[in-house]
Amino acid sequence: MMDRRALLFFAASSLLFGGTFVAAKAGLEYFPPLAFVALRFDIAAVVLLGYVAVTRSRGELVPRTRGDVAGILATGVLAIGLTNALLFVGQQYATSAVAAIVFSLNPILTPVFAAVLLSDERLSARGVVGMLLGLGGVILVVGPSPALLLGGDAFGKAILLAAAVSGALGAVSIRRANSSISSTVRTAWGLPFAALLTHSLSTASGESLSAIVWTPEAVLALGYVALFAGVLAYVAYFGLIDSAGAIHANLVFYVVPVVSTIGGWALLGETISTLAIVGFLTIFAGFAVLGSESIDLHRIYPAARNRHGPPIDQFVTLDEARGGSGD
Known part of the structure; x- marks a missing residue:
């Protein structure tokens, strides 16, 4: 069950990630894609490392276990570095709508x-229904034609799918590492690894920083993806993974297209179609189905005990009846 802190993280990461696709698409007009990502992580790493250096004690900053190191590498290499490198490169070959849909496979891949x-993380049949409703809602919100989604550049869609795979695997790997350091410190350590990876990929692909066209729009796009969709969003998102688990944390990527659509309507005068509104409601229905799994029967047990027969704890599951653990 999500507590208030997890819900705050969910809302913050959804809102801040919501502008990533638009800002990335705008920034790619001025930056080579991998150099764009690398500079984003340079700025984010400096800001967040400076923040934790001032606000955390030495004991809180130093990784001490294998789990700490594994969590840092999963954060920097998989969840941040490789995922964003693939996402930004893939967006060169696909529209923002198609990119949003393909990357929204992330929540579907995470339970796998x-x-x-x-x-300790499994998805029930009800959870599968909620996930599929959410994905269907994303498709309705973004609303590309089947020809656009299925046709076009298969190479670009393959890269975007690889980004979704990397993001899902990274989130689960962070959870598996069971790091003892805080998510903010882990993210601060992970960002330099993400920067190193993306700079290496940029150099290997032949990109040059001299190709950057510095305009006010370019600075604005870089500032947003580095500070808002970078530092702040990552602190919220990785805190959410620790609080709610990888499966529930990655549901933010169902909300991102909704935020992008509403933001375009509020700030850019874009229209919202009736189909998009149906998509909003479908995503909400998916969350309602998923949220219904979070009802804790033990909390209502005292009120229901006398009305519904024996205490809940006296019943056994089918697995326990067969000698299993019931997990």
């Missing part, structure tokens, strides 16, 4: 990796 790598 969790089933293999985690023992």
Whole structure:
């Protein structure tokens, strides 16, 4: 069950990530894609490392266990570095709408990796229904034609799918690492690894920083993806993974297209179609189905105990009846 802190993280990461696709698409007019990502992480790393250096004690900053190191690498290399490198490159070959839909496969892929790598996160049949409703809602909100979604550049869509795979695997790997350091400190350590990876990929692909066209729009796009969709969004998102688990944390990527659509309507005068409104309601229905799993029967047990027979704890599950653990 999500507590208030987790809900705050969910709302913050959804809102801040919501502008990423638009800002990335705008920034790619002025930056080579991998150089854009690398500079984003340079700025974010400096800001967040400076913040934790001032606000955390030395003992809180130093990784001490293998889990700490594994969590930092999963954060920097998979969840941040490789995911964003693939996402920004893939957006060169696809519209923002198609990119949003393909990357929204992330929440679908997360339970697959969790089933293999985690023992405490599983998705029930009801959860599957909620996930599929959410994905359907994203498609309705973004609203590209089937020809646009299925046709076009298959290479670009493959890169975007690889970004979704990397993001899902990274989130589950962070959870599996069971790091003892805080998510903010872990993110601060992970960002330099993300910057190093993306600078290496940029150099290997032949990109040059001299190709950057510095305009006010370019600075604005870089500032947004570095500070708002970078530092602040990552602190919220990785805190959410620790609080609510990888499966529920990655549901933010169902809300991102909704935020982008509403933001375009409020700030840019874009219209919202009836189909998009149906999509909003479908995503809400998916969340309602997923949220219904979070009802804790033990909290209502005292009120229901006398009306519904034996205490809940006296019943056994089918697994327990067969000698299983019931997990």
